[in-house]
Amino acid sequence: xxxxVCSLPLRFWVNVIKNxxxxxxxxxxxxxxxxxxxxxxxxxxxxxxxEHKLSKDSPSSKLLYAKDIPRYRKWVERCESEEFFSCC
Numbered sequence: 001x002x003x004x005v006c007s008l009p010l011r012f013w014v015n016v017i018k019n020x021x022x023x024x025x026x027x028x029x030x031x032x033x034x035x036x037x038x039x040x041x042x043x044x045x046x047x048x049x050x051e052h053k054l055s056k057d058s059p060s061s062k063l064l065y066a067k068d069i070p071r072y073r074k075w076v077e078r079c080e081s082e083e084f085f086s087c088c
Contacts, residue, residue, distance in 0.1 A: 010047050014040045038064060046072035 017040040021028055028036070038061040045052060045062075046069055052058075054066050065072075 010044070014044055017043060037061075042069070042072070045069055046076050 016023055018033075018036050020026060020036070041061060042065045045065075052062065052066075052069075054063060058066075
């Protein structure tokens with residue numbers, strides 16, 4: 001189940017997604033930084049056990065990938081069942 005996904009690998013990948021300049025010699029603009037934050041938040045939502053209730057007041061960044069989250073969660077579950085996250 002998704003709840004068993006290790007928090008350390010999740011934190012690592014979220015950090016790499018949000019801060020590619022830690023790994024690569026690049027400069028990221030404010031626009032790119034905002035886009036990467038949305039991608040990182042989507043990744044965290046996919047690995048989260050709780051369902052997020054969306055409304056008309058939800059941030060647009062959450063609404064952008066809302067319909068894709070269930071599909072991504074199935075992918076995370078499949079990776080976990082195949083011991084993709086076997087480091088835990």
